[in-house]
Amino acid sequence: MILENISILSDNYVWFLYDTNNFCIIIDPGLSEPIIEKIKKKKWNPVAILLTHSHSDHTEGVSEIIQNYPSVTIFGPKETRKNSVNRIVSGGEKLFLLNKTVYVLPTPGHTLGHVSYYMKPYFFCGDTLFSGGCGRVYKERYLEMYNSIKLISSFPDNTMLCCSHEYTLSNLSFAKFILPEDNMIKIYYKKIKKLRYLNKSSLPCYIFFEKKINLFLRTDEKILKKFMGLKNSLTDLEVFIQLRLRKNYFIGAKRD
Ligand SMILES: [Fe+2]
Ligand SMILES: [Fe+2]
Known part of the structure; x- marks a missing residue:
């Protein structure tokens, strides 16, 4: 499994994981054009899109990507249901993608339904934890955010955090x-x-x-x-x- 990212908008990252058969998954596509361009260039076959939360800088690209790749399954929390999600997750689920187990974890705080995805050793934490910092907290949901960050930091030391912003x-x-x-x-x-x-x-x-x-x-x-x-x-x-x-x-x- 190989990890790549592209930089979009002012400081967002879209993450990709792909295997030796060129099947790929896309995490938080906030735009469509650069993503489709990348997929075509690399000759990837996208099988799934994983959404961490509902903010447009993480979801805006979904509709156009699925017009090009209609067989892609879209996973996301309930708050992302308007983004053509066909598998609602809330944390606690185990998915099986690219022949690997993907653990869905509840990481609320930045939004109420924010989730993260762990596919050893990669942890896609959206806007919950950033390198050197953490995401903004929705209203007064500090306890949720604090617990989410504690949960992430309880993962093995060699876990690689794939955050959604270059902050x-x-x-x-x-x-x-x-x-x-x-x-x-x-x-x-x-x-x-x-x-x-x-x-x-x-x-x-x-x-x-x-x-x-x-x-x-x-x-x-x-x-x-x-x-x-x-x-x-x-x-x-x-x-x-x-x-x-x-x-x-x-x-x-x-x-x-
Ligand atoms: Fe966000
Ligand atoms: Fe964001």
Whole structure:
């Protein structure tokens, strides 16, 4: 199984997995043209589209793709039912695609019905977790988002996170602002800055590394409370909420 991505819109990634027989699955097609072009160029036969949530930057390409490839099965949560989904999932299901098991996981918080897909070692987490950060939280659904992120981080360390946006540099600049003395964040920021200058993708990223540089996975660290000026008595969830709120108003905060 081979993983590829293409960059669409301003900062979205569409992910593809394909096998040696050229069967492929597409995750979160937010546009149709570049995807169809890629499929034709690679001579792939698409068998399934997996949708993580209902936002248009993840779903807009579906209708035109299925006009070209009508036999494709579309999986998605209930909130995506308007996007020609023919297999509604809510998390907990096991799918069998490209001769592999795909686990559907409930990851609400960014939207109420957001799901993720795990096909060892790849984890398609949509807009839930990003490298160095996490997605925006829908209304006050912080507890759901916090639990979703905890669930993702409980997967094996060598799991590769295939996030839906290239937000890494901006997330790290926020992390640097919060923890200016964290060497790992400083070094990784420099590395990603170079990479992005060369127009290269910072994804996928490994869970074990995210646990070191992603502050949203480090809410149990005393140093975070200290640098954020928070009381020691605050719970991990309360630290998570404070961190997310500050990120919302940070310069250059991203849409998702
Ligand atoms: Fe989204
Ligand atoms: Fe998005």
